[in-house]
Amino acid sequence: MEAEAGDLVEVSYKGRTYRGILMPSSSQYTVIKLDNGYNIGIGADSVKLLKKAEKRGEVEREEESAEGKVAILGCGGTIASKVDYRTGAVYPSITPSELRAIFPELARWPIASKQVLSVFSEDMGVEEWFKICENVESALKEGAKGVVILHGTDTLSYTAAFLSYALPSLPAPVVLVGAQRSSDRPSSDNRLNLMNAVFSATQDFGEVAACMHASTNDDFCYLHRGTRVRKMHTSRRDAFKSVSALPLAKVDYRNQSFEAFSSLKNRAPLRAEKHFNANVCMVYAHPNLSPKLVEKLRDFDGVLFVGTGLGHLPLGFFGGKGVYKEVKELVESGVLVAIASQCLAGRLSHNVYSNGRLLKELGVVGDGLDWTPEAAYVKLGWVLGKEKDVKKAKTLLERNVAGEISRRSWVGDGYQGRY
Amino acid sequence: MAIKAGIEIHQRLNTGKLFCRCPSILCDEKPLFSFFRRLHAVASELGEVDIAAEKESERARLFEYQVYPRACCLVEMDEEPPSEMDKTALKVALEIAQALNADIVDEIHVMRKIVLDGSNTSGFQRTALIAMNGYIETSKGRVGIESIALEEESAGIVAREGGKAVYRLDRLGIPLVEISTSPDIKDGAHLKETAEKIGMLLRMSPYVARGLGTIRQDVNISVEGGARVEIKGAQDLHTLPLLLEKEVRRQKALLEIIEEVKKRGARPGAIKEVTDLFKDTSSKIVKNRCVFGLEMKGFEGLLGKELYEGRRFGTELSDYAKSMGVRGIIHSDEDLAKYGFSSSEIASLRASLGNCFVLVAGEEGLKALEEVKRRASMLFVPKETRKANADGSTSYMRPLPGRARLYPETDIPPIATAPLLPHLTKLLTPQELEKTLEQQVGKEFAKKLIKSHHLHLFLRLSQHYPPKLVASLLENTLVALRREGVMVDESLVKELLSLYAEEKIVKSAFPDILAFAAKHGLSVKEAVERLGVERIKGSELKRLVEREGRDFKKIISKYRLRVDPKELKEMIG
Numbered sequence: 001m002e003a004e005a006g007d008l009v010e011v012s013y014k015g016r017t018y019r020g021i022l023m024p025s026s027s028q029y030t031v032i033k034l035d036n037g038y039n040i041g042i043g044a045d046s047v048k049l050l051k052k053a054e055k056r057g058e059v060e061r062e063e064e065s066a067e068g069k070v071a072i073l074g075c076g077g078t079i080a081s082k083v084d085y086r087t088g089a090v091y092p093s094i095t096p097s098e099l100r101a102i103f104p105e106l107a108r109w110p111i112a113s114k115q116v117l118s119v120f121s122e123d124m125g126v127e128e129w130f131k132i133c134e135n136v137e138s139a140l141k142e143g144a145k146g147v148v149i150l151h152g153t154d155t156l157s158y159t160a161a162f163l164s165y166a167l168p169s170l171p172a173p174v175v176l177v178g179a180q181r182s183s184d185r186p187s188s189d190n191r192l193n194l195m196n197a198v199f200s201a202t203q204d205f206g207e208v209a210a211c212m213h214a215s216t217n218d219d220f221c222y223l224h225r226g227t228r229v230r231k232m233h234t235s236r237r238d239a240f241k242s243v244s245a246l247p248l249a250k251v252d253y254r255n256q257s258f259e260a261f262s263s264l265k266n267r268a269p270l271r272a273e274k275h276f277n278a279n280v281c282m283v284y285a286h287p288n289l290s291p292k293l294v295e296k297l298r299d300f301d302g303v304l305f306v307g308t309g310l311g312h313l314p315l316g317f318f319g320g321k322g323v324y325k326e327v328k329e330l331v332e333s334g335v336l337v338a339i340a341s342q343c344l345a346g347r348l349s350h351n352v353y354s355n356g357r358l359l360k361e362l363g364v365v366g367d368g369l370d371w372t373p374e375a376a377y378v379k380l381g382w383v384l385g386k387e388k389d390v391k392k393a394k395t396l397l398e399r400n401v402a403g404e405i406s407r408r409s410w411v412g413d414g415y416q417g418r419y
Numbered sequence: 420m421a422i423k424a425g426i427e428i429h430q431r432l433n434t435g436k437l438f439c440r441c442p443s444i445l446c447d448e449k450p451l452f453s454f455f456r457r458l459h460a461v462a463s464e465l466g467e468v469d470i471a472a473e474k475e476s477e478r479a480r481l482f483e484y485q486v487y488p489r490a491c492c493l494v495e496m497d498e499e500p501p502s503e504m505d506k507t508a509l510k511v512a513l514e515i516a517q518a519l520n521a522d523i524v525d526e527i528h529v530m531r532k533i534v535l536d537g538s539n540t541s542g543f544q545r546t547a548l549i550a551m552n553g554y555i556e557t558s559k560g561r562v563g564i565e566s567i568a569l570e571e572e573s574a575g576i577v578a579r580e581g582g583k584a585v586y587r588l589d590r591l592g593i594p595l596v597e598i599s600t601s602p603d604i605k606d607g608a609h610l611k612e613t614a615e616k617i618g619m620l621l622r623m624s625p626y627v628a629r630g631l632g633t634i635r636q637d638v639n640i641s642v643e644g645g646a647r648v649e650i651k652g653a654q655d656l657h658t659l660p661l662l663l664e665k666e667v668r669r670q671k672a673l674l675e676i677i678e679e680v681k682k683r684g685a686r687p688g689a690i691k692e693v694t695d696l697f698k699d700t701s702s703k704i705v706k707n708r709c710v711f712g713l714e715m716k717g718f719e720g721l722l723g724k725e726l727y728e729g730r731r732f733g734t735e736l737s738d739y740a741k742s743m744g745v746r747g748i749i750h751s752d753e754d755l756a757k758y759g760f761s762s763s764e765i766a767s768l769r770a771s772l773g774n775c776f777v778l779v780a781g782e783e784g785l786k787a788l789e790e791v792k793r794r795a796s797m798l799f800v801p802k803e804t805r806k807a808n809a810d811g812s813t814s815y816m817r818p819l820p821g822r823a824r825l826y827p828e829t830d831i832p833p834i835a836t837a838p839l840l841p842h843l844t845k846l847l848t849p850q851e852l853e854k855t856l857e858q859q860v861g862k863e864f865a866k867k868l869i870k871s872h873h874l875h876l877f878l879r880l881s882q883h884y885p886p887k888l889v890a891s892l893l894e895n896t897l898v899a900l901r902r903e904g905v906m907v908d909e910s911l912v913k914e915l916l917s918l919y920a921e922e923k924i925v926k927s928a929f930p931d932i933l934a935f936a937a938k939h940g941l942s943v944k945e946a947v948e949r950l951g952v953e954r955i956k957g958s959e960l961k962r963l964v965e966r967e968g969r970d971f972k973k974i975i976s977k978y979r980l981r982v983d984p985k986e987l988k989e990m991i992g
Contacts, residue, residue: 014522016552027833029526036566037825038548041526041833180498184826186458186535186542187497216498217455236498 006053077152121152146201275385311348339366345414438501450485521553546570563601607660645670661811685717702759723752738815
């Protein structure tokens with residue numbers, strides 16, 4: 001019988017024999033785990049099978065009613081991941097029921113769990129958003145007290161924004177949560193984030209939020225509005241910030257404390273508006289932005305430019321090379337064009353410089369709005385999914401739907417409510 | 420009793436840190452800020468949770484980390500994935516492996532070794548096995564080198580208070596080469612010799628750090644009929660024989676106690692809360708605290724039995740209690756009156772717990788007594804990780820870790836070694852180097868230099884300056900200055916030699932110049948100017964001789980710091 005990964009083997013190498021457990025290898029070498037726990041890669045002369053590995057039992061997938069419980073929906077990401085020995089990389093694979101075994105603290109709350117997706121968040125798209133949304137709806141219809149969505153962190157803010165628009169009226173909290181350190185390490189932030197997310201899901205409100213580490217400390221989390229949250233660091237635990245807004249609340253399950261900073265939306269009967277036109281795109285403006293590129297955007301139904309400063313594009317106002325003509329043609333061809341700022345925090349204004357005034361004149365949406373690029377992009381797709389008429393779509397786009405646009409600017413620097 | 424012993428040597432390297440591009444320095448400034456973390460035990464890839472790791476996580480500690488931005492970045496904070504392994508550190512480790520005649524693995528796999536005491540922010544230490552099956556020759560035959568690993572240093576402990584431990588992050592991530600011998604060591608003297616031989620061999624590499632704390636020895640001892648223990652952190656080679664001797668005595672005494680326990684049929688009994696018995700106590704130890712007691716029926720006289728001077732069976736139990744965060748235990752083989760207990764309190768204790776018992780005060784008392792009970796129930800010598808104390812005694816730290824402690828570090832791809840091998844430099848053996856040094860500077864200096872902290876500085880400088888001059892400067896002048904409390908850094912030495920080569924100063928002025936420069940924070944050039952000791956030579960010297968007369972002794976005694984005696988002699992004839 002051929003030895004496979006996990007089997008006890010004896011290998012010979014440079015005239016000696018070694019016993020160990022055969023590990024998967026991604027190179028030409030044989031990788032074994034020695035008795036001392038180390039893995040080594042060697043050009044083994046022979047591999048002899050000593051003992052087959054015992055097959056580990058499949059994890060049972062319980063499907064249970066969410067009534068009166070917090071429904072935990074597994075949708076991938078580092079918060080629920082394990083090492084994959086075929087590639088040596090970390091993959092999402094732990095089912096929520098396994099999570100219950102890992103986090104004994106979950107016993108504090110009645111929970112139900114379901115594996116919805118196993119996908120990297122960077123590979124998610126509208127199909128996954130719909131699937132998550134449907135699962136949230138069915139959990140709530142079953143009578144869930146709250147919903148927690150385990151999600152990869154990369155595109156968590158996009159999913160959060162979509163759910164915010166698609167579920168404008170909610171009978172219970174819907175909380176997205178992720179982890180920046182994989183769950184296989186003792187220092188993972190998954191525990192604090194997940195416990196605080198579940199604790200948040202038992203609170204009295206009805207909107208989509210994300211719960212993540214507030215700082216590098218393992219002490220408490222912030223709850224962020226689904227349309228305001230943004231990943232602002234590639235790797236830190238406290239990467240997630242509320243942009244141009246205060247966090248919704250400070251959450252500390254250990255002390256049973258849920259301190260709201262701003263008014264949360266009240267519970268209300270479930271209403272869903274699931275639609276999305278995926279034929280929209282987001283284009284990052286930059287010096288030398290090519291008119292050729294803008295010209296090509298006519299194939300889309302909607303275009304979100306991530307502009308500079310107060311919401312500008314290189315229009316070539318003083319007779320220079322610019323994209324004025326192409327943007328004008330884009331709007332005239334019936335494409336819904338909107339703009340957000342690559343400053344991320346702060347409000348756009350199209351009255352201060354002529355560049356802005358020109359954009360306003362052309363009918364580009366953005367003046368006076370303080371949305372994040374992600375919230376704006378998802379909204380554009382959602383609006384165009386709902387409204388085929390560009391004029392009506394434009395009106396809806398400019399109106400606040402889920403907290404993505406505020407009328408007053410918070411006094412701080414725009415991140416996490418700092419001032 | 421037959422013993423088997425092996426040694427593990429941990430040697431810090433002075434390259435950059437292993438998995439980030441921070442320098443390997445320890446800081447003396449105040450930390451910029453601190454942050455707090457908690458760690459939790461996780462199952463390994465084989466589905467097991469390690470017993471040592473589990474014990475640590477039971478303590479559920481809070482960890483505070485001090486941040487020194489000069490020496491650490493987000494990697495040490497566990498806020499960024501590790502960078503690739505430092506190339507120099509890897510090269511040096513492989514060179515050491517070759518010098519120890521070991522087989523280098525074809526592909527290096529970096530592993531995560533679970534450590535839950537907080538000394539690593541990630542909860543694991545990154546470590547990689549790079550070579551196996553080496554050996555070193557000793558006076559008592561070959562000692563096998565089982566494995567050579569390259570790993571990261573832990574964070575330094577600052578304080579431990581209650582359920583919290585404070586660590587500093589500057590030390591975390593400095594490369595360590597770990598050399599583990601086979602259990603071929605025969606006795607205490609052999610242990611010391613082996614450690615010295617390996618230490619000397621390591622110092623042949625210029626990238627091996629020197630100074631306090633840069634090398635640590637862990638000793639593995641198996642006693643026939645007893646158990647294997649790992650003794651951590653022996654810093655002084657001279658205590659190694661004593662360490663071995665005391666461990667053998669400890670295990671022998673434990674075996675005798677076990678025999679007696681079996682004979683008596685003694686077993687620890689129930690754990691009871693006895694707080695109420697001390698309601699009106701005047702004993703400071705238990706006043707206003709909860710107190711727990713463990714029945715130890717049949718252990719009379721055994722708790723106080725000495726294993727070796729200063730350590731009793733009670734001390735062993737106490738170590739287990741301490742590992743749960745209490746200060747220690749009180750047991751009935753002690754004079755209980757010395758704790759301030761009244762005779763009526765002692766009587767009610769006996770009424771409640773029997774004649775033989777163990778007491779622990781404080782919130783953690785219950786957990787602590789459960790550990791004591793677990794230890795007292797063992798009818799064997801337990802496999803343990805123990806800590807070396809300065810006097811050669813040891814204390815219990817945690818159970819000996821099993822295999823489940825390591826799992827792959829998936830953030831770092833495996834490293835094939837074949838492309839690196841042609842670039843390795845062969846390290847000289849200490850014998851070869853000493854021979855070369857003898858030819859350059861004579862026997863006496865060679866002996867000094869081979870053991871000196873300045874060995875590699877000498878090797879570098881002697882390529883450009885006369886070896887004897889450099890040797891004398893490093894081993895005489897600098898050593899004498901250091902005794903006076905003057906620390907001279909490398910840059911001053913280099914500048915001094917360069918000015919000397921330019922004939923701007925003379926040898927006899929070296930100590931004065933270096934001392935003055937070091938004390939006032941000046942360059943050598945500035946010190947020479949301030950002291951007014953520029954060399955007088957050539958026509959200037961000629962004029963001096965004309966002025967002072969052709970009297971060698973007179974001129975030298977007057978201008979010792981400015982005139983080169985050889986030049987003067989030639990001039991005077």
